[in-house]
Amino acid sequence: MRVVVPPIKSQGIKTKLVPWIQALVPDVSGHWIEPFLGTGVVAFNSGFQRALLSDTNPHVIRFYQQVQQGVIRASRVRAYLQEEGKRLQCARNSGYDHFNLIRDRFNRDHDPLDFLFLSRAGFNGMMRFNRRGEWNIPFCKKPQRFSRSYITKIVNQVHDAACLIQPEWEFRVAPFQEIIPQATSSDIIYCDPPYAGRYVDYYNGWTDEDEQRLFELLSSTPAKFILSTWHHNDYRHNDMVERYWRRFNIVTRDHFYHSGAKIENRNTIVEALVFNFDANIEEHNHGVRPKPEQLMLFEERAEYMTQQLGRADV
Secondary structure, three states: OOOOOOOOOOOOOOHHHHHHHHOOOOOOOOOEEEOOOOOOHHHHOOOOOOEEEEEOOHHHHHHHHHHHHOOOOHHHHHHHHHHHHHHHHHOOHHHHHHHHHHHHHHHHHOOHHHHHHHHHHEHHHOOOEOOOOOEOOOEOOOOOOOOHHHHHHHHHHHHHHHHHOOOOEEEEEOOHHHHHHHOOOOOEEEEOOOOOOOOOOOOOOOOHHHHHHHHHHHHHOOOEEEEEEEEEEOOOEOHHHHHOHHHOEEEEEEEEOOOOOOHHHOOEEEEEEEEOOOOOEOOOOOOEOOOHHHHHHHHHHHHHHHHHHOOOOO
16 A cells, blocks of 8 residues: 655654545445644545535644645646755755744744744754744754755645545635534544653643543544544553553553654654454454455555546646
8 A cells, every 4th residue: 555645744743644544434324524734644544525524723724724624736736946046045044044034934824834844943843833833843954955856755745635635625714613413424533632641743732631521522423433533652551541441342462662852762662543443353462353344445545546636747
């Protein structure tokens, strides 16, 4: 399965876990609903023609809305990154002056292309905002960051995202409390909220009350759902699994995070998928053995995505 990588970056991106997540997705006829869109990597690889995608981060939503509308196109992204990349390379203070200029301009105007620039030039691929909603990640200290090959890589990712975003995908700035109650019995909800008890970079914080409210909403939804969370690592267990999520089905898998401010967040962690439907579960911690009908569905989705990515240049 080819995993389409999105142009927006942040810590905790699920790129390497996408095949594992998709292996669990049941056959449903409705919408793919994602209340914590983040970079969009799971949604872009879902293969659904109808989707409701939301986040409280307005910059992520605005970026993908403009990709969907054709305002942000591959050719425009290339021209923008070539120009700003040259200015970054020639800027004083080893590029920091121009990075700060883009940061200040973004904090004032909220241009989606400046958001893309900061996402790809910020330190350690992190995305963080201060209490005023301003970009709060420093420069990666690489004035030659936007080489020709790196720009081409980003441009191709924008192209792929534009091919996969469907007319019936709705992008919305909204909290999960507003989105989850809209799901019906024919929908699938995928939730990737901030991980309780771990260092994460999100537009909003995450409290115990948020985790409890998410549990209550998913417990009462008529839709099928999959929740991503962490289960344990060498240092500690996720208390929220025992408190809430053990009431549902759980599969686990080892995963390594390369980033994080604390040493306990830079080691192998056991990821967990929590779900409310039947699946063919292996007892070993590497998860799910797809049923024959699921394999057929995955093949159909892969063929659909291949057809979409084969469309003419955007």
